Amino acid sequence: MLLADLAQVSGDVAATSARSQKIALLAGLFRAAAPEDAPVVIPYLAGRLPQGRIGVGWSVLREPVAAADRATLTVREVDAALTALARVAGAGAQGERRRLVRELLAAATEDEQRFLIGLLTGEVRQGALDALAVEGLAAATQVPPADVRRAVMLAGSLRDVARALLAEGPQALAEFRLTVGRPVGPMLAQSAKSVAEAVERLGACAVEEKLDGIRVQVHRDGPDVRIHTRTLDEVTDRLPEVTAVARALPATRFILDGEVIALDGAGRPVPFQRVAGRFGSRVDVSAAHAALPLSPVFFDVLSVDGRDLLELPGEQRHTELSRLVPEPLRVRRCVVRDPADAAARAAAEDFFAATLRRGHEGVVVKALDAPYSAGRRGAAWLKVKPVHTLDLVVLAAEWGHGRRTGKLSNLHLGARGPDGGFVMLGKTFKGLTDATLGWQTERLRELAVRDDGHVVTVRPELVVEIAYDGLQTSSRYPAGVTLRFARVVRYREDKTAAEADTVETVLAAHAGGEE
DNA sequence: TTCCGACAGTGGGGTCGCAAT
DNA sequence: ATTGCGACCCCACTATCGGAA
Numbered sequence: 001m002l003l004a005d006l007a008q009v010s011g012d013v014a015a016t017s018a019r020s021q022k023i024a025l026l027a028g029l030f031r032a033a034a035p036e037d038a039p040v041v042i043p044y045l046a047g048r049l050p051q052g053r054i055g056v057g058w059s060v061l062r063e064p065v066a067a068a069d070r071a072t073l074t075v076r077e078v079d080a081a082l083t084a085l086a087r088v089a090g091a092g093a094q095g096e097r098r099r100l101v102r103e104l105l106a107a108a109t110e111d112e113q114r115f116l117i118g119l120l121t122g123e124v125r126q127g128a129l130d131a132l133a134v135e136g137l138a139a140a141t142q143v144p145p146a147d148v149r150r151a152v153m154l155a156g157s158l159r160d161v162a163r164a165l166l167a168e169g170p171q172a173l174a175e176f177r178l179t180v181g182r183p184v185g186p187m188l189a190q191s192a193k194s195v196a197e198a199v200e201r202l203g204a205c206a207v208e209e210k211l212d213g214i215r216v217q218v219h220r221d222g223p224d225v226r227i228h229t230r231t232l233d234e235v236t237d238r239l240p241e242v243t244a245v246a247r248a249l250p251a252t253r254f255i256l257d258g259e260v261i262a263l264d265g266a267g268r269p270v271p272f273q274r275v276a277g278r279f280g281s282r283v284d285v286s287a288a289h290a291a292l293p294l295s296p297v298f299f300d301v302l303s304v305d306g307r308d309l310l311e312l313p314g315e316q317r318h319t320e321l322s323r324l325v326p327e328p329l330r331v332r333r334c335v336v337r338d339p340a341d342a343a344a345r346a347a348a349e350d351f352f353a354a355t356l357r358r359g360h361e362g363v364v365v366k367a368l369d370a371p372y373s374a375g376r377r378g379a380a381w382l383k384v385k386p387v388h389t390l391d392l393v394v395l396a397a398e399w400g401h402g403r404r405t406g407k408l409s410n411l412h413l414g415a416r417g418p419d420g421g422f423v424m425l426g427k428t429f430k431g432l433t434d435a436t437l438g439w440q441t442e443r444l445r446e447l448a449v450r451d452d453g454h455v456v457t458v459r460p461e462l463v464v465e466i467a468y469d470g471l472q473t474s475s476r477y478p479a480g481v482t483l484r485f486a487r488v489v490r491y492r493e494d495k496t497a498a499e500a501d502t503v504e505t506v507l508a509a510h511a512g513g514e515e
Numbered sequence: 516t517t518c519c520g521a522c523a524g525t526g527g528g529g530t531c532g533c534a535a536t
Numbered sequence: 537a538t539t540g541c542g543a544c545c546c547c548a549c550t551a552t553c554g555g556a557a
Contacts, residue, residue: 017552017553018553018554019522019552019553019554020553020554052543053542053543053544055533055541055542055543056542057541057542057543058541058542059540059541059542060541089533089534090533090534091534091535092534092535093533093534094533094534094535094541095534095535125523125524127522127523127524127552128522128523129522129523129524131521131522131523132522132523191548191549212546213546214545214546215545215546229544229545230545230546231544231545233544272529272545272546273528273529273530273546275545275546276529276530276531276544276545276546277529277530277531279530279531279545280530280531280532280544280545281530281531281532282531282532283531283532376521377520377521377522378520378521379519379520400525401524401525401526402524402525402526403524403525403551404524404525404526409525409526410525410526410527426527426528427526427527427528428526428527428548429525429526429527429549430525430526430527430547430548430549430550431548431549431550432525432549432550433549433550433551434550434551467548469547469548472528472529473529474528474529475529476528476529477528482527482528482529483527483528484527484528485527485528485546485547485548486527486548487527487548487549488549
């Protein structure tokens with residue numbers, strides 16, 4: 001199959017907004033793909049490389065390459081070229097990768113180049129990723145989408161399922177069962193504004209600590225322990241202490257879901273930044289380990305002694321968990337059996353407050369009767385975190401990309417400094433409706449003093465209310481801190497810049513506590 | 516007919532490892 | 537030794553489609 005066919009379909013998919021149409025287009029191409037092409041074609045049209053990220057980014061792709069005028073590249077040629085490229089390493093690797101990429105692009109037409117660059121940067125922007133590729137695969141093979149989706153979740157891989165399905169037919173899906181040693185997509189949580197709202201939405205529920213660390217899925221099969229992240233990357237080598245914990249538990253085959261954090265001498269959690277630093281250390285793990293030991297804390301069990309627990313209600317899985325994992329290795333929790341019981345609701349609020357006092361991020365409220373929905377962000381788990389707000393001044397804004405092209409999108413945010421100037425605390429593009437986006441573009445253009453084509457600097461007059469999750473240390477910004485997860489709540493046209501919050505108040509609000 | 520679940524998009528900051536400077 | 541780049545941790549929020557209610 002020619003790469004041009006993929007580029008064509010990708011363009012067609014991007015051109016329609018109807019999901020049904022996108023799925024039909026994908027299915028059409030999957031049907032036309034030869035069995036040897038399918039393991040490449042399907043990830044490509046899900047916007048991903050089968051090799052994963054291969055060390056090619058914007059700096060390599062920045063300079064344009066003259067396009068070919070005839071489409072000759074086959075999908076398999078491209079895959080072979082990228083496989084070779086992914087293997088390049090060592091001194092001179094940058095230059096060699098650059099040469100290989102440019103060679104590939106020179107053989108591609110303009111449309112093919114656009115598609116390849118999208119794949120390499122992870123920005124195909126066709127309005128279809130894994131989920132719609134699964135639907136397309138189901139349509140192409142005439143298998144119920146739910147069956148394919150389930151197999152993909154349990155296999156942790158669209159490509160493997162596609163290969164099996166196309167080679168062996170629908171019965172191949174039965175092979176994809178929960179298997180110790182093979183990671184599954186972790187269940188994710190939605191957000192709620194308060195514990196009261198979460199309890200209201202869920203009914204009978206458990207309120208559990210939300211720890212601010214790295215999500216891990218731990219598989220043990222006899223002496224063999226494997227640890228995977230949220231995106232299913234294997235990180236066993238980096239977490240020897242987790243392996244040791246898993247080996248010490250009173251069962252030999254299981255899959256646990258939890259979070260890895262670090263505790264200081266007083267038993268309080270260490271800030272996420274330090275945990276991430278330790279977790280990211282790969283060269284000398286034992287030194288990093290000694291400097292900051294990590295502790296796993298578990299909150300779910302998916303399998304034990306060969307029993308698949310995914311379909312069990314959360315409460316029964318918790319019973320299994322408490323049998324397998326002793327107290328300090330489990331998250332604390334508080335159960336609300338009857339949401340109509342005022343005392344139980346009050347206990348849940350107290351638990352939330354106590355969790356924050358212990359230095360944790362918040363809570364996750366979980367329906368007692370919900371199964372483990374692997375790979376889904378269902379409404380059965382709701383996270384609740386405290387939110388802070390500030391009134392800050394817009395110092396500049398950046399031109400947006402994609403659907404925000406032509407709009408001023410990413411705002412530079414400043415607090416009032418001691419000398420009457422403004423101190424930048426970070427940026428945000430989140431929380432904006434299209435209407436607000438349009439409005440701020442107009443307003444900021446009126447206030448513009450400079451436009452370098454990327455950043456538009458403005459007179460510091462517009463005040464915007466910003467929600468954020470806390471401060472984190474920063475080497476990038478002058479105050480030495482930046483806002484974590486900043487997002488726009490609303491513009492404060494009733495306020496002047498002189499009434500915005502000061503750096504001093506921002507720092508004081510978080511003094512002594514690290515949220 | 517309206518509501519709501521699932522998806523995709525739009526990027527944020529920090530940290531590490533690696534190669535280039 | 538320092539700098540720049542890419543990968544990958546953490547993540548919030550809105551718009552949209554299309555099936556459920």
